[in-house]
Structures are given as structure tokens and as C-alpha cells.
Amino acid sequence: MPSDHAMPLIRVSQATKSYGATIALSGVTLNLYPGEVLGIVGHNGAGKSTLMRALCGIERLSSGSIEVARHDTSLPGPYPGVRLAYQEGSLAPELTVQENIYLSAADWLPKWRWHGPAAKIARAQLDAIFPGHGINPADFVDDLPLAERQMVEIARATITKDLQVLILDEPTESLSGKAVDDLYAYVRKLRAQNLAVVLVSHRLKEILGVCDRVAVLKDGAVVSTHLARDVTQRDLFMAMGGEIAVAQTGAEAIRADLDPARHVAVYVPMQDIDGAETDIYARAGEVIGLTGIIGQGQQQVLARLWKGDARDVTVDAKRAYVPGDRQRAGIFPLWTVGANLTLTALGDLAKRGLRQPDKEAALVRKWVDLLKVRGGAAAAITGLSGGNQQKVIVARAFASGADTILLDDPFRGVDIHTKSELYQLIRSEAQAGRTIVWYSSENAEMRHCDRAYVLRAGRVAAALQGADITQERIIAMSFAEAKGSAA
Numbered sequence: 001m002p003s004d005h006a007m008p009l010i011r012v013s014q015a016t017k018s019y020g021a022t023i024a025l026s027g028v029t030l031n032l033y034p035g036e037v038l039g040i041v042g043h044n045g046a047g048k049s050t051l052m053r054a055l056c057g058i059e060r061l062s063s064g065s066i067e068v069a070r071h072d073t074s075l076p077g078p079y080p081g082v083r084l085a086y087q088e089g090s091l092a093p094e095l096t097v098q099e100n101i102y103l104s105a106a107d108w109l110p111k112w113r114w115h116g117p118a119a120k121i122a123r124a125q126l127d128a129i130f131p132g133h134g135i136n137p138a139d140f141v142d143d144l145p146l147a148e149r150q151m152v153e154i155a156r157a158t159i160t161k162d163l164q165v166l167i168l169d170e171p172t173e174s175l176s177g178k179a180v181d182d183l184y185a186y187v188r189k190l191r192a193q194n195l196a197v198v199l200v201s202h203r204l205k206e207i208l209g210v211c212d213r214v215a216v217l218k219d220g221a222v223v224s225t226h227l228a229r230d231v232t233q234r235d236l237f238m239a240m241g242g243e244i245a246v247a248q249t250g251a252e253a254i255r256a257d258l259d260p261a262r263h264v265a266v267y268v269p270m271q272d273i274d275g276a277e278t279d280i281y282a283r284a285g286e287v288i289g290l291t292g293i294i295g296q297g298q299q300q301v302l303a304r305l306w307k308g309d310a311r312d313v314t315v316d317a318k319r320a321y322v323p324g325d326r327q328r329a330g331i332f333p334l335w336t337v338g339a340n341l342t343l344t345a346l347g348d349l350a351k352r353g354l355r356q357p358d359k360e361a362a363l364v365r366k367w368v369d370l371l372k373v374r375g376g377a378a379a380a381i382t383g384l385s386g387g388n389q390q391k392v393i394v395a396r397a398f399a400s401g402a403d404t405i406l407l408d409d410p411f412r413g414v415d416i417h418t419k420s421e422l423y424q425l426i427r428s429e430a431q432a433g434r435t436i437v438w439y440s441s442e443n444a445e446m447r448h449c450d451r452a453y454v455l456r457a458g459r460v461a462a463a464l465q466g467a468d469i470t471q472e473r474i475i476a477m478s479f480a481e482a483k484g485s486a487a
């Protein structure tokens with residue numbers, strides 16, 4: 001916690017930033033002190049990422065000022081010592097980990113024979129933050145799973161000669177529980193060394209667990225700052241604006257799985273934890289979850305359903321897939337929001353092969369309004385905030401004529417209010433007869449399913465139903481051992 005008399009490391013006064021007609025920051029005033037962890041919360045499009053880019057000098061303000069201790073911010077280029085780990089991966093995918101590290105440290109690593117030193121520093125920093133990470137500096141970034149790419153992104157931000165401020169923009173959205181704990185342990189170490197850390201997150205529990213102060217950003221301005229110890233998650237929800245819609249949970253829904261009038265829309269043969277035959281199935285209109293520790297075969301189940309060509313797998317012919325990794329599989333960056341949104345619906349909307357512009361426009365309007373996609377239909381998709389891009393990808397699947405929707409951890413980076421609306425959307429679409437298969441790395445989300453399968457090492461460790469789908473049960477079953485195991 002900073003002392004009352006500490007000089008700020010960063011002083012932001014009346015900062016504004018516009019992109020054409022869009023006002024991303026409308027007058028932010030904020031101080032950051034040495035030895036503090038400052039949380040930043042706010043809805044999708046509130047201006048968090050823009051503010052973070054401005055804090056480290058990557059983005060220059062339209063008006064107002066940013067002062068950084070020991071640095072003349074009128075000089076061009078990023079501010080030395082203020083480092084940002086991006087929400088959207090900023091690594092070059094076709095390069096190795098060590099090459100990426102070299103690129104951002106080239107001014108002080110050797111000019112020749114730099115591979116060895118870059119690999120050494122990459123490994124040392126990954127070890128320091130994420131012990132047991134399993135990443136080889138010679139690995140190509142493109143070959144790494146999302147969680148490992150995120151670890152490299154964070155480690156890279158800390159590799160600098162004079163780190164004063166570390167900014168983490170939604171760092172834990174794709175990390176496993178252990179990596180999250182490791183990261184926050186490292187954040188506390190930095191605080192103890194009198195550095196400052198800025199943490200942007202939609203995960204209010206994490207914010208309150210690690211931050212000293214929290215600033216709430218709304219429509220491009222700081223509307224309040226709080227001592228973390230004085231506020232609850234609910235206080236922050238309210239400060240961010242709006243009530244939380246209460247989605248009907250699977251527990252309250254009728255038992256669609258017992259209704260023989262509904263056809264089995266999804267069927268995948270599996271093994272249980274003891275190696276006996278079992279299955280994952282969903283009847284039409286059910287929301288089923290795939291859960292457990294990250295990387296236990298949940299995405300393989302989705303991949304089998306998406307491919308759907310194996311003889312032993314049953315799935316509706318019309319299906320849509322919503323990726324969580326929008327950078328890799330999600331958006332068409334040169335297209336507008338509207339074009340991205342209608343992409344998979346075009347076939348269903350067309351009449352005798354001819355496109356129907358009116359119908360397309362109506363569909364776009366409906367989903368842009370429903371999900372409150374800031375920027376509107378005509379905006380370039382890359383101009384949207386991360387959470388708003390993700391909403392477009394979700395809307396694209398629901399706007400299609402698909403009977404079964406496969407969700408691959410799609411809500412990372414989506415703010416808490418929008419998430420609750422999406423949970424309701426899933427429920428109402430299921431009630432209308434759609435089948436949803438939903439993998440989530442956030443155990444708490446699974447309570448919105450009718451049934452949830454806990455996967456472990458590619459096998460079904462448990463099938464939970466209704467009120468039994470709790471975080472505690474999921475965690476317990478994620479570690480359940482097979483009967484025959486020695487453990």
C-alpha cells in the first residue's frame with residue numbers, strides 16, 4: 001500500500017482520446033503510486049485498453065496529460081520502464097519465443113549471437129513467474145496453446161532493464177488456476193519491491209484479492225476509486241453501472257434429458273475414468289457443459305462434434321462453432337461488424353442463391369442491439385474493444401440457422417453485464433429448441449448448464465446435473481482418481 005506522501009509514478013490528468021467519431025477516453029484523471037497494485041474495472045468498451053496503451057506511451061492522447069516519473073513524456077515512443085502485457089496477444093506467431101523476446105529487448109541484448117542470451121532470459125523470466133511452465137524458448141509461438149502464449153506475453157513485458165510499472169490487461173482470461181496463482185504471487189513480489197502494477201480484469205474476485213485500490217472506468221472516464229478492502233464485488237458491479245440480470249439456471253429448468261420426445265442431438269462415445277464405456281450426449285434443447293481442468297480433452301470433444309464425420313458421433317448437420325481464440329479463428333479483420341456477423345447466416349438468408357440485403361440488415365440490427373455491440377454494424381471490427389469483438393463472434397453463431405451450437409470457452413474478456421445477458425440468451429435459445437455444447441474454463445459458468453461433464457485425461461470423470469453443478473464438485477471430480485489407481 002502506498003504511503004500518503006509518496007510521489008506518483010504516473011499522473012494522468014484529464015486524458016482524452018478519440019478515434020474519429022468514437023470517444024474512447026473522455027477525461028481520465030488518475031494517479032499511480034509506487035508499491036501499489038491498482039485494479040481497473042469497467043464494461044466492454046469503457047476505455048480500459050485505450051487507457052493502458054496511453055499509460056505506456058504506445059498511444060498518444062488527443063488532449064490532457066500523462067506524466068511518468070523520471071521520464072520526459074514529450075519524447076516519442078513508449079515510456080521506458082512502463083510495460084504492458086496485452087490482452088490480445090501481441091507476439092509474432094511465426095517467430096519463436098526467444099525471437100519474440102529478442103524483438104522487444106533488442107536495444108540491450110547483444111547484436112550478434114543473441115539467440116543464446118535471449119533464450120536464457122526468456123527461460124529465467126518464465127521460471128520466475130510461472131514455475132514448471134513447460135515452455136521451450138525455441139518453440140514457435142503459433143504452436144503454443146493460448147495459455148502458454150499468454151504466459152510468454154506476460155514474461156516478455158517484464159523483460160526490461162528498468163521495470164517501474166507493469167500493466168496487465170486481462171492477463172488471466174486464458175490461464176489455468178495454478179498459473180493465475182503464480183502470476184499474482186509474482187505481482188505481490190513486484191509490489192514488495194516498490195514497483196507498481198496495474199491490473200485490468202473483468203474478474204472482480206481476482207481484482208479484490210490482489211489489488212490495493214480499484215478505479216472504475218465508465219464511458220471513458222474514472223467514475224470512482226475505492227480501497228479494495230472497503231468494497232465488495234457487488235459494490236463494483238453497481239459502480240460499473242446497471243443491474244445484473246439473473247439468468248435462469250439449469251437447476252430450475254425442466255429435465256430435458258429425460259424427455260424422450262426430444263431427439264438425441266449430440267452423442268459422443270467416451271470412456272469413464274475407469275476405462276468403461278460411457279458417452280456424452282445432449283437431447284435437443286439441452287445446454288450441456290464440458291468442464292474440468294484446462295486441456296483434459298474438452299476441446300477434442302468439440303472438435304469431434306464440429307467435424308461430425310465419424311460414424312460413432314451424432315450431431316446435427318447444421319451446427320455452428322464459437323471459438324474463444326478470436327485472433328486465430330474468429331474474426332475477419334478487414335470486414336465490418338455486420339459482414340462478420342452475417343457470415344455464417346448468408347446461406348440460410350439467401351433466396352434461390354441470391355442474397356437478401358434487407359434480411360441481412362435486419363439480422364445484423366437485431367444482434368447488434370441485443371448484444372449492445374458498441375460501434376454498430378458499419379464499424380470496422382478491429383476498431384472494437386476486445387469484448388465487443390467477442391460478442392460479434394458469439395452473435396454470428398446464434399444468428400446462423402444452426403441447430404447445435406458448440407461454444408469453445410467463448411466468453412473470455414466479455415464484461416460481467418454482457419455475460420449475464422449471454423447466459424440468458426443461451427437459455428432462451430435452448431428453450432427454443434437449440435442444443436448447446438459449452439466448454440468453459442470458468443467453473444462458475446457451468447451452473448448455467450442442465451448437465452455438465454467433468455473431463456479428466458480425455459475421459460469422463462463425472463456427469464453432474466442441475467444443482468450439483470457447483471465449483472466445489474467440479475474441482476473435486478477433476479481430481480478424482482480411477483478406482484484401480486495407486487493414488
Ligand SMILES: Nc1ncnc2c1ncn2[C@@H]1O[C@H](COP(=O)(O)OP(=O)(O)OP(=O)(O)O)[C@@H](O)[C@H]1O
Nearest residue numbers: 019024044045046047048049050383384385386387
Ligand atoms: N484503434 C481503434 N480504432 C477505433 N476505435 C477504437 C480503437 N481502439 C478502441 N476503440 C474504441 O474505443 C472504445 C474503448 O475501447 P477499449 O478497447 O479501450 O475498451 P475496453 O474497456 O478495453 O473494452 P474490453 O473490456 O471489451 O476490452 C471502444 O468504443 C472501441 O470501439
